[in-house]
Amino acid sequence: MKLNGSQMVCESLVAEGVRTVFGLPGGAIMPLYDVLPSYPAIHHVLVRHEQGAAHMADGYGRASGDVGVCMATSGPGAINLVVGLANAMMDSAPVVAITANVATAAIGSDAFQEADITGISIPVTKHNFLVRHVRDLPIVMKQAFHLARSGRPGPVLVDIPKDVLQTEAEFSYPARISMPSYNPTTQPNAVQVRKAARLVEGAHRPVIIAGHGVLIAQACEELRELAERTHTPVVNTLLGLSNFPGEHELYLGMMGMHGTAYACYAVDQADLVVGVGIRFDDRAMGKYSAFAPHAKVVHIDIDPAEIGKNIRTDVPIVADCKAALQALNREIGECQDHSAWLAQVDDWREQYPLPKAAPGGALSHRHVIDAIWRATGGRAIIATDVGQHQMFIAQQYPFLTPNSHVTSGGLGTMGFSLPAAVGAAFARPNELVWCCAGDGGFQMTMPELAVVRNFNLNMKIALFNNQYLGMVRQWQQLFYKGNYVEVGLAGPPNFQKIAEAYDIPAWRVDDPNQVAETVRMASAVEGPAFIEFMIDPSENVFPMVVPGTSLAEVIPFEAHTRSHNGQQPVHVQSSHQPVSLPGLRD
Numbered sequence: 360m361k362l363n364g365s366q367m368v369c370e371s372l373v374a375e376g377v378r379t380v381f382g383l384p385g386g387a388i389m390p391l392y393d394v395l396p397s398y399p400a401i402h403h404v405l406v407r408h409e410q411g412a413a414h415m416a417d418g419y420g421r422a423s424g425d426v427g428v429c430m431a432t433s434g435p436g437a438i439n440l441v442v443g444l445a446n447a448m449m450d451s452a453p454v455v456a457i458t459a460n461v462a463t464a465a466i467g468s469d470a471f472q473e474a475d476i477t478g479i480s481i482p483v484t485k486h487n488f489l490v491r492h493v494r495d496l497p498i499v500m501k502q503a504f505h506l507a508r509s510g511r512p513g514p515v516l517v518d519i520p521k522d523v524l525q526t527e528a529e530f531s532y533p534a535r536i537s538m539p540s541y542n543p544t545t546q547p548n549a550v551q552v553r554k555a556a557r558l559v560e561g562a563h564r565p566v567i568i569a570g571h572g573v574l575i576a577q578a579c580e581e582l583r584e585l586a587e588r589t590h591t592p593v594v595n596t597l598l599g600l601s602n603f604p605g606e607h608e609l610y611l612g613m614m615g616m617h618g619t620a621y622a623c624y625a626v627d628q629a630d631l632v633v634g635v636g637i638r639f640d641d642r643a644m645g646k647y648s649a650f651a652p653h654a655k656v657v658h659i660d661i662d663p664a665e666i667g668k669n670i671r672t673d674v675p676i677v678a679d680c681k682a683a684l685q686a687l688n689r690e691i692g693e694c695q696d697h698s699a700w701l702a703q704v705d706d707w708r709e710q711y712p713l714p715k716a717a718p719g720g721a722l723s724h725r726h727v728i729d730a731i732w733r734a735t736g737g738r739a740i741i742a743t744d745v746g747q748h749q750m751f752i753a754q755q756y757p758f759l760t761p762n763s764h765v766t767s768g769g770l771g772t773m774g775f776s777l778p779a780a781v782g783a784a785f786a787r788p789n790e791l792v793w794c795c796a797g798d799g800g801f802q803m804t805m806p807e808l809a810v811v812r813n814f815n816l817n818m819k820i821a822l823f824n825n826q827y828l829g830m831v832r833q834w835q836q837l838f839y840k841g842n843y844v845e846v847g848l849a850g851p852p853n854f855q856k857i858a859e860a861y862d863i864p865a866w867r868v869d870d871p872n873q874v875a876e877t878v879r880m881a882s883a884v885e886g887p888a889f890i891e892f893m894i895d896p897s898e899n900v901f902p903m904v905v906p907g908t909s910l911a912e913v914i915p916f917e918a919h920t921r922s923h924n925g926q927q928p929v930h931v932q933s934s935h936q937p938v939s940l941p942g943l944r945d
């Protein structure tokens with residue numbers, strides 16, 4: 360069958376089972392858009408900014424477990440994808456990005472809208488391709504999808520010069536693929552599994568740290584089996600949230616900078632840490648040199664580059680998490696009695712619960728999260744942005760089902776939530792999606808409201824408007840002596856009017872007593888709805904593991920400045936008073 364390059368791209372997408380692509384056309388990619396209508400199986404979503412397309416593909420990939428696809432034209436279009444690619448790379452999200460470039464003869468001549476996108480995107484993609492000849496396109500497309508979804512997933516970019524899109528050649532899509540230099544190890548080494556099992560059996564104070572890899576490998580059942588059979592408490596990394604039922608008695612919530620104090624203490628005091636599908640990220644682990652000082656470490660991950668990268672590991676298992684956990688569950692025999700350990704953990708849980716919203720006080724993030732939880736009963740996908748609201752939600756919302764939480768963990772990309780929520784809504788059209796954003800991040804990708812409206816997505820948007828770049832404001836308060844510099848966002852825009860301008864019903868709430876009713880009204884709307892919550896601008900996220908300190912030094916409540924064992928004072932310059940902040944809108 361003879362096809363031109365554009366048709367080959369579409370045929371490949373169809374062969375890969377792609378139903379939705381997110382993109383925005385331009386000069387170089389016009390040949391591809393020209394043939395797109397001939398492929399009704401491919402549903403194109405026109406974005407308002409290419410960064411949105413990349414985040415939508417990312418959100419789609421995470422929510423569907425399959426590859427998300429985005430498209431952009433040459434030069435500025437392709438470069439606008441870069442933040443989204445970096446985000447997907449840091450969070451191991453399966454994405455294929457297709458960009459067009461100037462014609463092959465013009466490459467290197469600074470032609471109009473020429474950019475070396477393969478050069479630019481090397482560090483932020485798992486792999487990228489510049490397709491110089493149309494005959495290479497089928498195999499490149501096959502490789503791109505294979506790389507994006509296999510092993511440790513990630514973004515792959517395929518850059519296609521305009522003339523390649525227009526040139527004809529014989530097309531046949533490869534059924535299988537062999538890449539000798541790329542063979543991720545998926546099956547665990549039996550010796551390592553035995554060693555790990557013996558450590559688990561002998562441990563008196565074990566903890567499982569469960570990360571994103573568990574979700575990617577669809578290993579939530581196996582994780583639960585391991586925890587329940589061995590009576591081992593489970594803590595999550597930020598990206599691991601939703602891999603273990605949030606209301607399970609063995610669940611301790613998120614660990615790390617804004618994790619629960621009891622998760623931090625449990626890891627700190629553990630004699631065995633089993634890290635599953637994690638990369639021992641600095642935000643989660645606290646000071647590396649003081650990490651879990653009494654513990655042996657078992658590390659299960661598919662990426663060998665993660666082993667020993669940040670934390671010394673006693674037993675590494677390089678494998679797909681599902682296969683590794685299945686093998687481990689088979690191998691583990693009788694374990695120690697953990698009742699004393701679980702009692703200790705429960706004691707911490709009681710002594711250091713998550714802070715509550717002050718009754719009768721100003722509107723807290725916690726009021727809103729509680730109301731969304733009650734309204735959804737946990738049956739929703741929650742996409743969060745970056746900042747305080749993200750941490751409050753990670754702490755407080757008990758995620759019940761796998762992949763019900765979508766956030767930007769590694770890169771911490773403000774502006775992620777709205778487009779990622781769009782991607783998730785396309786991936787799982789029968790489910791409700793809540794997009795939760797701060798007033799800062801929301802403004803970064805706000806124009807994608809047009810997509811939300813045009814496709815009448817089943818999405819509710821909660822804007823946590825504290826009139827500040829809240830997380831930076833918190834750090835200025837705590838670590839820069841309250842010297843608030845360039846963090847105030849009070850003033851325009853009127854978000855309610857913005858939502859209404861996109862024909863989305865909108866409410867504004869500043870009274871804690873109105874939260875539940877407004878969430879109910881928004882939930883009753885068919886299609887999108889928007890609520891702006893006027894949050895107490897001085898609210899801070901605690902618990903907190905101050906950068907440079909260990910998990911043992913977590914500050915459970917804002918008023919505390921000493922670690923739980925009372926030994927080391929924590930070097931936080933906090934006023935511990937209700938703060939009076941300048942420039943607030945009334």
Ligand SMILES: Cc1ncc(C[n+]2csc(CCOP(=O)(O)OP(=O)(O)O)c2C)c(N)n1
Binds near residue numbers: 744748774828
């Ligand atoms: C693109 C980008 N720029 C800057 C930052 C640094 N940063 C992290 S949190 C934050 C404040 C976010 O403010 P907002 O979106 O209002 O959320 P809040 O913290 O108030 O919940 C900033 C500026 C970032 N993470 N991403």
